[in-house]
Amino acid sequence: MDISVVIPLLNEEESLPELxxxxxxxxxxxxxxYEIIFVDDGSTDSSWQVIGALREKNPCVKGIKFQRNYGKSAALNEAFRAAAGDVIITMDADLQDSPDEIPELxxxxxxxxxxLVSGWKKVRYDNTLTKNIPSKFFNAVTRKVSKIKLNDFNCGLKAYKKKVVKSIEVYGEMHRYIPVLAKWAGFKKIGEKVVEHRKRQYGVSKFGWDRFINGFLDLLSITFVGRFSKRxxxxxxxxxxxFFIIGFCSALYLALQKLISPDFSITxxxxxxxxxxxxxxxxxxxxAGFISELLARNAPGRNSYLIEEKTGLE
Known part of the structure; x- marks a missing residue:
């Protein structure tokens, strides 16, 4: 199979048939x-029924439905496990990513x-205050920390070698930093392509202000884990x-003072x-270091998510 198209979604019933x-x-x-893997991340609308109808018309359409909302990282991680294509392409379900970019990717x-090739939405149609400015800030910080020269780490439109997605684990909110995860896994050739960003036609954005705080914390986490997870x-x-040397030297100084001057009060x-x-x-x-070493050597491989139903992936 040439391509697996992975599409995480939450309440996107209107856009799925067109996409x-x-x-x-x-x-x-x-x-x-090809195959199209839709991952329904606990939608409360009829998205799963739409996926079932699409599957009946096109056997290349496959689906995974979570029991509840786990987040975009969990959706991508589960789809990466199931993907069979030589190249895996991810995109959002809201029609803001153009499938016409797939051949070049x-x-x-x-x-x-x-x-790995990451899309760069050079011209954006998002709200400047709530998305564009924070996005530029986090991209600049991530570029500085990771040493990866990308302009848009969080672009949903990306392409991967199959080996890449099978070698990484996307958890928490780490979908923003998949290029960093790939780099820490040993994949060095990471490219970028300017892609079209389209205006949202249906629904509303599923991400709120908390993504700014979570994004910063995840950046710190991934930097620490990438450098020290195995050591x-x-x-x-x-x-x-x-700390121990500072404390010991200070205590030794006080003890010597006491020996020199018996009247010297240490306490x-x-x-x-x-x-x-x-x-x-x-x-x-x-x-903490010793315990972390023990945990690092006995840690389970991947997270497990409660999946309610699958279609086309049995």
Whole structure:
């Protein structure tokens, strides 16, 4: 199979027939063998019934329905497990991503040998205050931290080698940072393509202001996990050693003062309590490092989500 098109969705019943027909047209024109995997992330409208109807018309349409809303990262992670195409292309279900971009994205991965190609919505039709400005800020910070030269990390339209999606785990809210996950997994050839951004035709955005806070916290998390997930003692041990040395040296200084001057009162000195606190913090950080090492070596592989129903993927 040439292409798996992965589409996470939440309450997008109106856009799904048009999107599926558009993708089918592009695939037939380019003679691609393909599958479309819709992941219904706990929709409360008739999205799942629409997917079932599309499946009856086109056997290339497949679906996964979650029991409840788990989030976009969970939807992508589950679809990545099921995807069978040599190239996996993700896009949003709201018709703001154009399926006409698929052939070029496929070519960049299949022929130009990119591991991952991320879309760049250079011209956007979103609200400038709530989306464009925060997006530019987070993209700049992520570029600085990750050293990946992309302008739009969070663009839903991306293309991957099959090996990439089978090698990473997308959890929490990490869908924003899949290129970073891919880089930490060892995939270095990451490209970018300017893609069309279309105005939303149906429904409303499913993301609120909390995504700004979550995005920043996830960036810190992914930076830490990427560097220290397999060697947490390198982080906790360094800081533990630093605090312990500071506390020990301070306590040793006070003890020497007491030996030189017997009238010298140790317990009346703020430095005494600071040194004890530093020693305790140092020991605790060491213990956190040891426990983290044990967890890192015995951690389960992937998250599991409660799936209510599947179609076409049995």
């Amino acid at each position: 599926a027909a558009w993708i089918e047209k592009v695939m037939q024109e380019n003679r691609f063998s 496929f070519h960049m991965v299949n022929s130009d040998k990119y591991d 947490p003692m390198h982080f906790f041990g360094v800081w533990g050693m630093l 009346n000195r703020p430095g005494f309590y600071i040194s004890l606190t530093a020693i305790v913090i140092g020991v605790q950080l060491f213990m």
